[in-house]
Amino acid sequence: MATYYDSIAQQYKKSKLLPFRLHIEAYTYFHLLGELGEKSLLDLACGEGFYTRQFKLQGAGQVVGVEISEKMIELARLEEAREPQNIEYILGDVFELGKIGSFDLVVASYLLNYAQTKEQLLKMCQSIFANLKPGGRFVTINNNDSQPPTSYLSTEKYGFIKSIASPLKEGTPIKYTFTISDSEQQLSFDNYYLGTATYEWAFQNVGFKAVRWQKPIVSPQGVEEFGQEFWQDFLDCVPIVGIECLK
Ligand SMILES: C[S@@+](CC[C@H](N)C(=O)[O-])C[C@H]1O[C@@H](n2cnc3c(N)ncnc32)[C@H](O)[C@@H]1O
Numbered sequence: 001m002a003t004y005y006d007s008i009a010q011q012y013k014k015s016k017l018l019p020f021r022l023h024i025e026a027y028t029y030f031h032l033l034g035e036l037g038e039k040s041l042l043d044l045a046c047g048e049g050f051y052t053r054q055f056k057l058q059g060a061g062q063v064v065g066v067e068i069s070e071k072m073i074e075l076a077r078l079e080e081a082r083e084p085q086n087i088e089y090i091l092g093d094v095f096e097l098g099k100i101g102s103f104d105l106v107v108a109s110y111l112l113n114y115a116q117t118k119e120q121l122l123k124m125c126q127s128i129f130a131n132l133k134p135g136g137r138f139v140t141i142n143n144n145d146s147q148p149p150t151s152y153l154s155t156e157k158y159g160f161i162k163s164i165a166s167p168l169k170e171g172t173p174i175k176y177t178f179t180i181s182d183s184e185q186q187l188s189f190d191n192y193y194l195g196t197a198t199y200e201w202a203f204q205n206v207g208f209k210a211v212r213w214q215k216p217i218v219s220p221q222g223v224e225e226f227g228q229e230f231w232q233d234f235l236d237c238v239p240i241v242g243i244e245c246l247k
Contacts, residue, residue: 023222049076214242
């Protein structure tokens with residue numbers, strides 16, 4: 001199951017060290033997730049387990065990670081072997097996952113933005129819905145498709161920019177380019193544009209009762225360390241977004 005992420009797994013892991021990851025991405029994610037105490041949790045597109053491990057540390061009960069890249073899963077399993085947390089990692093494709101359990105929470109950071117068509121998005125949402133208990137929640141961090149391309153360069157000081165080769169329409173690739181500061185090396189990968197209305201359609205179609213969109217928020221620690229002004233461009237252009245769906 002070779003994927004592009006096999007070749008960028010190590011570099012992607014480094015990109016997780018950028019300050020915006022901790023002070024905005026993780027802070028917004030955990031804000032949406034709330035108390036994890038003993039809840040069962042399925043982490044889809046878990047990558048090398050960056051968040052998967054944190055969910056367990058924050059008190060989640062059963063934790064399962066699913067990821068399509070063999071290299072990413074290998075890194076996750078290495079970490080699990082080094083410091084066992086009783087996390088199960090499964091090599092698999094969310095499109096073909098089916099029902100593997102009945103979880104309190106299904107979570108995913110940057111999964112839905114890999115859907116290239118509304119049919120693919122629907123399929124992902126069906127896998128998510130099938131693995132949730134009634135009353136369970138799906139929480140995700142995703143590319144914000146509502147960000148106007150005119151502000152795609154505004155995030156350069158946070159370590160990444162986006163670009164497009166053609167005007168935005170359903171399925172247009174949006175290229176993320178990260179600069180990894182210790183090496184000045186660049187890391188690029190594509191997400192795919194689907195409009196907010198398509199997302200709303202897919203969530204509703206599979207049966208989610210309520211959907212909440214959450215703009216990024218900065219942690220108090222991030223404000224203290226860098227100052228509010230440093231984060232303002234990020235907050236103004238809203239490159240990423242949190243979403244919570246209730247079954
Ligand atoms: C941007 S990375 C995010 C990884 C992790 N969630 C994080 O935040 O560190 C996106 C991940 O989605 C995985 N992915 C993409 N499509 C997938 C699919 N259909 N099934 C499972 N994983 C997928 C990729 O291999 C990659 O590891």
